Amino acid sequence: MATFSFCPHPGCLWHQEAPGEDWYISVGYHQTKAFGPVPRFRCRSCGKTFSTQTFSIDYYAKRKVDYDRLLLLHSSSQSGRSLSRSFGVSCGTIINRLDRLSRQAAALQARLRRETRPDEPVCIDGFVSFTRSQFFPSEITISITRDSRFILDLTHATHRRSGSMTEI
Numbered sequence: 001m002a003t004f005s006f007c008p009h010p011g012c013l014w015h016q017e018a019p020g021e022d023w024y025i026s027v028g029y030h031q032t033k034a035f036g037p038v039p040r041f042r043c044r045s046c047g048k049t050f051s052t053q054t055f056s057i058d059y060y061a062k063r064k065v066d067y068d069r070l071l072l073l074h075s076s077s078q079s080g081r082s083l084s085r086s087f088g089v090s091c092g093t094i095i096n097r098l099d100r101l102s103r104q105a106a107a108l109q110a111r112l113r114r115e116t117r118p119d120e121p122v123c124i125d126g127f128v129s130f131t132r133s134q135f136f137p138s139e140i141t142i143s144i145t146r147d148s149r150f151i152l153d154l155t156h157a158t159h160r161r162s163g164s165m166t167e168i
């Protein structure tokens with residue numbers, strides 16, 4: 001059986017941290033087309049229910065997408081439409097799953113940032129790229145620790161296009 005360390009409902013006493021493992025009870029399953037039977041539980045404190053999906057990256061999703069493959073293809077610069085064709089899902093589904101992956105990555109990065117050494121030297125540098133086309137230049141600034149190579153922060157700023165255009 002799955003274990004959970006806190007109640008997902010913000011108003012609950014055990015939202016931040018629950019006492020031990022018997023703070024919830026099993027209340028059966030609900031059937032889903034995409035994920036089959038999903039176990040459901042009830043919090044003993046607030047009485048509200050939740051399921052394994054509540055804590056899942058696929059919360060409220062209606063279709064399964066292979067996140068490992070999606071991340072690999074996306075980081076290989078495959079376009080959204082191409083990803084949509086590759087996975088046989090809509091562009092909206094691809095955007096949704098990339099958003100979910102992004103939020104997980106941002107949360108993980110924030111959690112790991114607490115583990116960095118405050119005395120470790122940091123290098124801050126940026127590079128110029130573009131978004132969509134070279135008519136929309138941008139600068140991505142990265143701060144990275146010297147020894148552990150941990151990315152502390154990353155910012156993205158759009159620029160006005162520089163230079164002048166000539167008639168073709």
Ligand SMILES: [Zn+2]
Nearest residue numbers: 007012043046
């Ligand atoms: Zn609760």
